[in-house]
Amino acid sequence: xxxxxTANQKPAVLQRRQFRSLATTRFREWFxxxxxxxxxxxxxxxxxxxxxxxxxxxIQFFSMPETSISDFLFGLTWSPTLGNEKLFxxxxxxxxxxxxxxxxxxxxxxxxxxxxxxxxxxxxxxLRNVLKPILELLAGIPTVxxxxxxxxxxxxxxxxxxxxxxxxxxxxAGIAVGxxxxxxxxxxxxxxxxxVPRRLREAAYGLGGTKFDVSLKVVVPAALSGIISAFLLAAxxxxxxxxxxxxxxxALANLTIDPRQQIQTMTGHMASTATGDxxxxxxxxxxxxxxxxxxxxxxxxxxxxxNVVRRxxxxxxx
Amino acid sequence: MLSIFYQxxxxxxxxxxxxxxxxxxxxxxxxxxxxxSSDAQDLTVRQLELRELQETIDKSFLSKPPAPSAREAGIGxxxxxxxxxxAGCTAFFLPLGVGTAIFLEEFKPRNKFLRxxxxxxxxxxxxxAGVPSIVYGxxxxxxxxxxxxxxxxxxxxFFELGTKFKRQYVTEGMQVVFVPVADRDETPTLVxxxxxxxxxxxxxxxxxxxxxxxxxxxxxxxxVSLFSDSDGGVVAENAWYSFRLPFGxxxxxxxxxxxxxxxxxxxxxxxxxxxxVPMSLRQGAQGLGCTPxxxxxxxxLPAAIPGIMTGCxxxxxxxxxxxAPILMISGIVAISMGPxxxxxxxxxxxxxxxxxxxxxxxxxxxxxxxHVAAGAIIVLLLVLFAFNSVAIVLRQIAQKRLS
Numbered sequence: 001x002x003x004x005x006t007a008n009q010k011p012a013v014l015q016r017r018q019f020r021s022l023a024t025t026r027f028r029e030w031f032x033x034x035x036x037x038x039x040x041x042x043x044x045x046x047x048x049x050x051x052x053x054x055x056x057x058x059i060q061f062f063s064m065p066e067t068s069i070s071d072f073l074f075g076l077t078w079s080p081t082l083g084n085e086k087l088f089x090x091x092x093x094x095x096x097x098x099x100x101x102x103x104x105x106x107x108x109x110x111x112x113x114x115x116x117x118x119x120x121x122x123x124x125x126x127l128r129n130v131l132k133p134i135l136e137l138l139a140g141i142p143t144v145x146x147x148x149x150x151x152x153x154x155x156x157x158x159x160x161x162x163x164x165x166x167x168x169x170x171x172x173a174g175i176a177v178g179x180x181x182x183x184x185x186x187x188x189x190x191x192x193x194x195x196v197p198r199r200l201r202e203a204a205y206g207l208g209g210t211k212f213d214v215s216l217k218v219v220v221p222a223a224l225s226g227i228i229s230a231f232l233l234a235a236x237x238x239x240x241x242x243x244x245x246x247x248x249x250x251a252l253a254n255l256t257i258d259p260r261q262q263i264q265t266m267t268g269h270m271a272s273t274a275t276g277d278x279x280x281x282x283x284x285x286x287x288x289x290x291x292x293x294x295x296x297x298x299x300x301x302x303x304x305x306x307n308v309v310r311r312x313x314x315x316x317x318x
Numbered sequence: 319m320l321s322i323f324y325q326x327x328x329x330x331x332x333x334x335x336x337x338x339x340x341x342x343x344x345x346x347x348x349x350x351x352x353x354x355s356s357d358a359q360d361l362t363v364r365q366l367e368l369r370e371l372q373e374t375i376d377k378s379f380l381s382k383p384p385a386p387s388a389r390e391a392g393i394g395x396x397x398x399x400x401x402x403x404x405a406g407c408t409a410f411f412l413p414l415g416v417g418t419a420i421f422l423e424e425f426k427p428r429n430k431f432l433r434x435x436x437x438x439x440x441x442x443x444x445x446x447a448g449v450p451s452i453v454y455g456x457x458x459x460x461x462x463x464x465x466x467x468x469x470x471x472x473x474x475x476f477f478e479l480g481t482k483f484k485r486q487y488v489t490e491g492m493q494v495v496f497v498p499v500a501d502r503d504e505t506p507t508l509v510x511x512x513x514x515x516x517x518x519x520x521x522x523x524x525x526x527x528x529x530x531x532x533x534x535x536x537x538x539x540x541x542v543s544l545f546s547d548s549d550g551g552v553v554a555e556n557a558w559y560s561f562r563l564p565f566g567x568x569x570x571x572x573x574x575x576x577x578x579x580x581x582x583x584x585x586x587x588x589x590x591x592x593x594x595v596p597m598s599l600r601q602g603a604q605g606l607g608c609t610p611x612x613x614x615x616x617x618x619l620p621a622a623i624p625g626i627m628t629g630c631x632x633x634x635x636x637x638x639x640x641x642a643p644i645l646m647i648s649g650i651v652a653i654s655m656g657p658x659x660x661x662x663x664x665x666x667x668x669x670x671x672x673x674x675x676x677x678x679x680x681x682x683x684x685x686x687x688x689h690v691a692a693g694a695i696i697v698l699l700l701v702l703f704a705f706n707s708v709a710i711v712l713r714q715i716a717q718k719r720l721s
Contacts, residue, residue, distance in 0.1 A: 032611045039417030142639025144668040148675045240450020242642035267452050274646040292456050303448030
């Protein structure tokens with residue numbers, strides 16, 4: 001009897017203390033978790049809203065009498081304002097975007113890669129600690145500044161070395177976008193090079209490779225998927241860049257093989273349309289949604305592929 | 319780059335050689351003509367004009383409003399607008415971004431399905447970081463600024479708070495008076511003896527001239543006289559707490575849109591800061607009986623604060639330089655004052671630079687809008703360098719504390 005009593009009772013020390021109920025704590029934990037989950041759900045909401053909005057308004061755009069999906073996808077003229085006949089063929093805008101992106105990548109990829117190889121393989125640690133923040137600072141410079149730079153420095157410089165460019169042209173805008181993308185390429189590629197395990201380098205040195213051999217023939221190929229992902233993410237950024245092309249590339253949608261002329265990109269069209277009146281719901285206003293949908297689709301594809309490649313690459317060496 | 323810097327320095331002290339030259343020319347001419355001739359009067363008027371111009375030019379570049387002439391232009395309202403928008407944006411992205419990062423990083427689920435969901439959310443955030451900012455601009459324009467056109471246009475909002483309307487009249491004595499009205503569409507009936515406000519806030523009694531009344535002669539009566547059928551424009555006066563739906567081209571719409579652009583960046587950098595906190599700290603807290611939230615609040619978050627702040631400051635500096643989304647929301651606005659409340663029109667530094675850079679350049683003029691744009695760029699870059707240096711210092715503190 002006495003034994004059973006002591007088993008049911010709490011120890012003497014605990015009997016004296018009044019324990020607070022755990023209910024409030026449990027509720028607080030639950031409440032905070034719910035609030036944090038709401039914050040996270042908000043990011044999902046952003047994506048859903050972007051997709052629904054762009055698709056919905058694009059359907060609205062194609063339901064207008066002036067437009068048709070086949071004209072939009074296969075038409076070769078983009079003239080939303082000029083003349084009586086408004087033509088919405090996306091190709092001139094895609095051509096402009098392509099020119100700017102290709103030129104930008106021609107600038108950013110070699111320079112960025114060389115910078116990354118130097119920082120990762122050659123630079124002494126102290127220099128690296130100085131150069132990396134500078135690279136980050138370069139990445140933080142606003143795009144309008146690059147646009148102004150293209151307008152005031154790059155175009156006159158091109159003219160001075162004898163390239164016959166128009167005042168607004170695809171080349172200088174492309175070069176400026178390339179400078180903008182350079183830090184992205186450099187720092188992402190540098191991460192990729194750093195992630196290559198030491199043992200690969202040591203094996204190459206053991207076989208008698210020089211530093212150049214090791215960097216170029218072992219480390220770079222080993223980090224190739226990381227570098228490709230850096231390239232794709234930078235290309236996505238170049239395609240979506242707005243202010244530089246709005247300032248330096250002109251505003252004439254032009255299906256051209258000559259990048260010295262002025263062109264208009266997809267983003268440039270959106271910027272020049274929205275600078276007007278936002279409450280004017282006409283066909284030109286809705287055209288920005290259709291163009292934005294195409295832009296969103298292209299950049300999303302590049303970003304998703306880039307992120308997947310990067311993740312695979314990280315897993316390969318983990 | 320150096321040429322931009324040189325051009326920009328000029329903007330802080332625009333050249334006045336021509337004005338000074340013309341002034342001295344006038345002075346020498348004035349000495350030669352008779353004091354009461356019409357020539358002398360013209361010259362004196364011109365002299366006063368030039369002096370006034372000189373005074374405007376001499377005002378600080380940082381506080382002057384933008385003007386149609388390059389020499390008189392400044393960045394006052396744009397700088398204030400940038401500060402407002404950046405502050406508003408920070409107020410939104412800080413709780414949302416840090417909250418999301420904590421949820422994804424510190425409350426990792428064990429359930430297989432939930433873990434898949436959390437991976438998807440992470441992938442979604444990484445992809446959101448790659449969406450061009452102009453797409454966010456379109457989103458903000460449609461969702462925040464016009465609200466799908468569901469609530470009427472921004473000029474005739476569906477809901478308004480803290481806005482008072484007045485009708486503005488010009489009396490026969492060329493005085494401006496205001497008559498308060500209840501709403502935007504109301505036209506007040508003008509009756510003799512009703513009170514109106516002058517522009518300095520003092521009250522006056524109006525004298526209304528009906529069809530049968532005589533036109534008053536003396537100036538004092540003229541100053542408060544209105545015809546009974548005179549028409550006035552609507553003037554809206556917003557209190558500091560004013561609010562409306564839809565948001566229109568307001569500071570609030572712009573801050574929320576910028577928040578969308580910055581949010582993925584903040585989440586990713588906060589996650590990195592949280593990941594840098596050693597696992598042993600969390601395990602220690604859990605061993606002492608902390609609940610998950612207590613661990614985060616008392617251990618993980620304090621340890622990660624410098625890292626989180628670094629990320630947030632870098633994001634703020636990105637927000638200050640971002641122009642494309644704001645261009646979609648507000649376009650180019652010429653205003654003479656910085657924003658006074660969250661619903662006010664505004665302009666920001668990058669847009670001001672964009673506008674000035676697009677102005678036609680007159681090569682003959684030694685000082686044009688390019689110089690002003692370069693000056694604004696210098697101010698913008700200085701702000702960014704300040705932000706970045708703070709961030710770098712904080713990062714060093716973070717690394718020291720955790721190692």
